[in-house]
Amino acid sequence: MGKSENLDEHNREQELISQFLADNVLFLGPDPEIMEHHDIAPRTETEDRAMAKESDPAVLTLVRDRLQAGCNETFEMLEQMGAAEGAKWGDLITGIFTPSGDLAIASTGGVLLFASLVHHPIKFINKYWANEPTVGIKEGDGFIHNDARYGNIHNTDQSLIVPIYHEGKMVAWAGATVHEGENGAIEPGGMPSAAEQVYDEGLKMSPFKVVENYELKKDLVTYLQNSVRSPKLQYEDMKVKLFVCRRLEQRVKAAIAEFGVETVVSSLRRGLEDSKTEVKRRLTEWPEGTVRTVIMADGTLRENCLIKIQVSMEKKGDELILDFRGSSPEFANRCNNTVLSSLKGMLCQLFLMFVWPDLPRNQAVFAPIRVICDKKSALHSSYLTPNAESMMTFFPAFTAAQLCVAKFLYGCPSKYTKVIAPWHNMIRTFIWGGLTQHNEMVGNLCADLNGMGGGARADRDGEHSVAPIFASMADTGEQELNEEDVPFLQIVSKKLMRDNQAFGKYRGGQGYEMIASNLKSSMWGFMVCCIGSKVSCTPGLFGGYSSPTYPLCKVKGVDTFEIMKSDPKKWEFSIVDIMNKKPFEGAKYTAHHMGLQFELCNRGELYMIMQGSGGGYGDVLDRDPDLVIKDLEEDLISHETARRIYHVVYNPETLVMDVEATKKARDAERAARKKRGVPFKQFVKQWNKPEPPADVPYYGSWGTDSTKIYAGPFAGIPRKVMSSDAIESIFMPNPRDVRIAELEAKLRECEGRVAKAGK
Amino acid sequence: MKVPMTEYLEIDLDRELWMCRVCNHEVGPARQSYKEGLLVHARDPREIHKPILNPEWYEFTFAPDPKWVQILEYYCPGCGTLVEAEYLPPGHPPVVDMEFDIDALKRQWAGRKPLTEAELAGPDMAGLSHQHSHSRKQKAHKHGS
Numbered sequence: 024m025g026k027s028e029n030l031d032e033h034n035r036e037q038e039l040i041s042q043f044l045a046d047n048v049l050f051l052g053p054d055p056e057i058m059e060h061h062d063i064a065p066r067t068e069t070e071d072r073a074m075a076k077e078s079d080p081a082v083l084t085l086v087r088d089r090l091q092a093g094c095n096e097t098f099e100m101l102e103q104m105g106a107a108e109g110a111k112w113g114d115l116i117t118g119i120f121t122p123s124g125d126l127a128i129a130s131t132g133g134v135l136l137f138a139s140l141v142h143h144p145i146k147f148i149n150k151y152w153a154n155e156p157t158v159g160i161k162e163g164d165g166f167i168h169n170d171a172r173y174g175n176i177h178n179t180d181q182s183l184i185v186p187i188y189h190e191g192k193m194v195a196w197a198g199a200t201v202h203e204g205e206n207g208a209i210e211p212g213g214m215p216s217a218a219e220q221v222y223d224e225g226l227k228m229s230p231f232k233v234v235e236n237y238e239l240k241k242d243l244v245t246y247l248q249n250s251v252r253s254p255k256l257q258y259e260d261m262k263v264k265l266f267v268c269r270r271l272e273q274r275v276k277a278a279i280a281e282f283g284v285e286t287v288v289s290s291l292r293r294g295l296e297d298s299k300t301e302v303k304r305r306l307t308e309w310p311e312g313t314v315r316t317v318i319m320a321d322g323t324l325r326e327n328c329l330i331k332i333q334v335s336m337e338k339k340g341d342e343l344i345l346d347f348r349g350s351s352p353e354f355a356n357r358c359n360n361t362v363l364s365s366l367k368g369m370l371c372q373l374f375l376m377f378v379w380p381d382l383p384r385n386q387a388v389f390a391p392i393r394v395i396c397d398k399k400s401a402l403h404s405s406y407l408t409p410n411a412e413s414m415m416t417f418f419p420a421f422t423a424a425q426l427c428v429a430k431f432l433y434g435c436p437s438k439y440t441k442v443i444a445p446w447h448n449m450i451r452t453f454i455w456g457g458l459t460q461h462n463e464m465v466g467n468l469c470a471d472l473n474g475m476g477g478g479a480r481a482d483r484d485g486e487h488s489v490a491p492i493f494a495s496m497a498d499t500g501e502q503e504l505n506e507e508d509v510p511f512l513q514i515v516s517k518k519l520m521r522d523n524q525a526f527g528k529y530r531g532g533q534g535y536e537m538i539a540s541n542l543k544s545s546m547w548g549f550m551v552c553c554i555g556s557k558v559s560c561t562p563g564l565f566g567g568y569s570s571p572t573y574p575l576c577k578v579k580g581v582d583t584f585e586i587m588k589s590d591p592k593k594w595e596f597s598i599v600d601i602m603n604k605k606p607f608e609g610a611k612y613t614a615h616h617m618g619l620q621f622e623l624c625n626r627g628e629l630y631m632i633m634q635g636s637g638g639g640y641g642d643v644l645d646r647d648p649d650l651v652i653k654d655l656e657e658d659l660i661s662h663e664t665a666r667r668i669y670h671v672v673y674n675p676e677t678l679v680m681d682v683e684a685t686k687k688a689r690d691a692e693r694a695a696r697k698k699r700g701v702p703f704k705q706f707v708k709q710w711n712k713p714e715p716p717a718d719v720p721y722y723g724s725w726g727t728d729s730t731k732i733y734a735g736p737f738a739g740i741p742r743k744v745m746s747s748d749a750i751e752s753i754f755m756p757n758p759r760d761v762r763i764a765e766l767e768a769k770l771r772e773c774e775g776r777v778a779k780a781g782k
Numbered sequence: 783m784k785v786p787m788t789e790y791l792e793i794d795l796d797r798e799l800w801m802c803r804v805c806n807h808e809v810g811p812a813r814q815s816y817k818e819g820l821l822v823h824a825r826d827p828r829e830i831h832k833p834i835l836n837p838e839w840y841e842f843t844f845a846p847d848p849k850w851v852q853i854l855e856y857y858c859p860g861c862g863t864l865v866e867a868e869y870l871p872p873g874h875p876p877v878v879d880m881e882f883d884i885d886a887l888k889r890q891w892a893g894r895k896p897l898t899e900a901e902l903a904g905p906d907m908a909g910l911s912h913q914h915s916h917s918r919k920q921k922a923h924k925h926g927s
């Protein structure tokens with residue numbers, strides 16, 4: 024035997040072994056090759072041929088507009104027919120994907136973030152199920168998916184994905200994603216903040232086939248219905264999403280019939296490639312350099328602690344690098360962790376909504392942008408960490424990036440949007456669940472999460488309760504309509520609260536208050552999942568202040584509906600008046616952070632929260648005094664704020680402004696600033712500390728060194744210091760155990776004092 | 783050539799200086815953090831975001847916790863303008879938030895014209911006018927005069 028024969032033999036063996044291993048994978052978990060990449064797929068031969076055949080931009084644009092109209096049409100359909108609360112108010116999206124899985128066109132309305140993540144499951148299906156004899160892909164199939172680890176935000180959102188064929192060859196995918204809400208998690212409503220393991224988070228659907236010959240498979244549908252609290256919803260929306268995907272299929276086929284298959288294939292691919300090229304061109308216009316932001320998330324939803332989210336954004340030529348290293352470690356038994364791909368999806372949306380909204384809504388827009396995170400950090404969490412409330416870390420990451428972008432863009436000649444202070448970034452709404460007046464078990468949420476305040480802009484105020492951070496067009500719903508289905512009322516709804524304002528030359532858009540109570544159910548409860556009760560979550564820009572912090576307020580142990588009947592004058596219709604005047608005798612009034620795990624609400628007990636304000640822009644002393652008076656007229660601010668923050672002098676009765684006195688007051692404040700301000704070098708000498716305050720639970724790096732990660736101290740667990748390349752997940756104690764330990768310590772102290780007194 | 787970089791700061795490319803756009807104060811070398819040329823004051827956040835709920839009764843009041851966060855206010859030494867408001871835990875070193883490549887900036891601006899205020903703020907969405915609405919009082923005043 025010659026040497027070369029030996030080598031052949033060796034290669035054959037190696038091939039056999041590789042084939043054997045490929046055929047006998049024990050478990051097809053999320054594929055890092057798919058999950059850690061967000062660039063568009065390489066151009067296929069078919070695409071190459073099609074693009075050579077049809078390259079007229081006018082024709083390709085016509086086709087793209089036609090398909091865009093199809094996406095918008097299906098968005099409307101899904102919104103009108105969808106049964107989920109989220110569907111009714113626009114928390115959904117539809118899109119068309121290339122055969123390789125890239126999102127090529129998304130509906131104009133809805134949550135872009137969903138669609139920009141569906142390419143992962145499609146790529147998984149292509150890679151693992153296409154040639155799998157027990158699965159396969161053929162015309163008439165449909166796949167379902169919701170697990171964020173295979174590409175999604177969190178598993179309350181469900182996608183249905185359908186391949187589109189022309190003459191036996193796949194030409195595209197259609198996808199529809201809806202925030203379904205209920206998913207069988209440990210708490211109702213689909214976003215369980217009590218989840219301590221991924222297995223507490225409910226359905227974890229890796230992509231699987233649930234449709235054959237355009238029909239939902241009854242056995243699988245039944246299994247899914249059996250796994251959630253809303254079997255009706257699960258079935259209804261699977262049907263609706265399938266119908267919507269079929270309409271997209273119809274539109275793609277119609278375009279093929281009219282323009283030819285090559286033209287459609289060429290149009291989808293050309294849109295992606297051109298978007299990527301255009302983003303690179305636009306980036307070259309930004310100044311070269313690095314912009315940095317630090318944001319402190321102030322809790323896990325189970326406890327308050329400081330969770331550092333920082334980004335260093337570097338622009339170099341046509342490249343943008345977002346480096347989040349030095350941010351908080353992941354939490355092993357809390358669900359505020361973010362899967363890296365979810366973070367990228369959210370950041371993609373930042374650029375498409377707030378920076379280049381004129382670009383086609385496809386995933387290539389984010390392709391030239393790089394994201395770097397520490398492994399096992401809260402923004403790049405590992406497989407076994409829960410992620411149902413990933414928003415608690417990736418929303419702050421979005422805000423950090425939004426602030427950086429504004430600092431790059433201000434001096435840049437070509438802009439496609441206003442320079443804007445950060446949008447409010449928390450989903451301040453009630454999640455609810457229980458037994459309805461129709462005796463149905465349900466779990467879902469109020470669309471009020473969509474009422475976030477807009478950030479102030481460089482030349483005007485932010486808009487009040489205008490849209491969520493994750494969708495440009497969404498609705499906040501009609502409470503009266505909700506009440507037909509669910510047994511709770513919002514006694515106060517959509518009422519702006521005085522002084523809930525991020526101050527500045529231009530103020531942030533404000534948020535409204537919500538006071539909810541159970542009227543008609545023997546078993547009903549609420550949940551709330553937001554951070555920002557101790558540290559503001561939405562900062563301002565260029566001297567503008569942040570939003571205030573937001574508590575959850577409760578009134579328990581009283582049926583306020585009875586008081587409304589017997590003594591209606593006692594009722595106060597604002598959180599502040601209820602909490603500060605305590606009008607209901609015998610009730611218990613409490614204020615908490617906004618991480619409320621599911622809790623039963625008896626008839627007439629009150630749960631009270633506030634939508635948040637967008638960040639302020641510029642110096643408060645630059646605010647047009649006339650706008651301050653306007654805010655007073657509209658009851659957006661108090662007289663104290665007008666005088667103390669904005670330094671405006673006026674007659675409080677008539678609101679007639681004293682121009683001279685205002686100028687004087689403002690000059691005096693500027694002089695006072697110069698007096699109390701300390702030169703930077705002198706200031707940092709006394710301010711800078713080598714590590715976080717010893718008594719503050721702190722997670723993440725400190726100062727400029729991003730490689731040293733602090734964790735703790737918390738509830739008797741001492742502070743740990745780790746290297747960023749060897750992060751260990753953080754275990755948090757059960758808040759009940761922490762409380763018991765606190766009370767036991769108090770008890771011991773009391774017993775000690777009693778014993779001492781006895782001697 | 784002076785290039786505005788924020789609402790209140792610009793870079794004088796010829797002299798390589800950060801400048802205050804309000805009073806022309808020379809803040810400091812453009813190749814350094816602009817913060818080094820400003821005055822700083824660490825502020826109890828409750829002075830700005832006052833407690834709205836009774837702080838004697840409640841731990842959470844709409845006001846931030848000063849033990850967890852402070853506001854670093856950066857003032858122009860010339861005119862006292864609030865250039866930046868940075869929210870940080872007590873003792874956390876200020877962030878070097880803007881570090882631009884001055885040579886590259888010079889190359890980029892070699893062929894550019896100065897930007898108008900409207901260009902700095904960014905384009906309007908279709909259908910929105912530039913003017914902010916004025917208060918009823920002022921309108922009334924205008925009618926009267």
Ligand SMILES: [Zn+2]
Binds near residue numbers: 803804805858859863
């Ligand atoms: Zn100045």
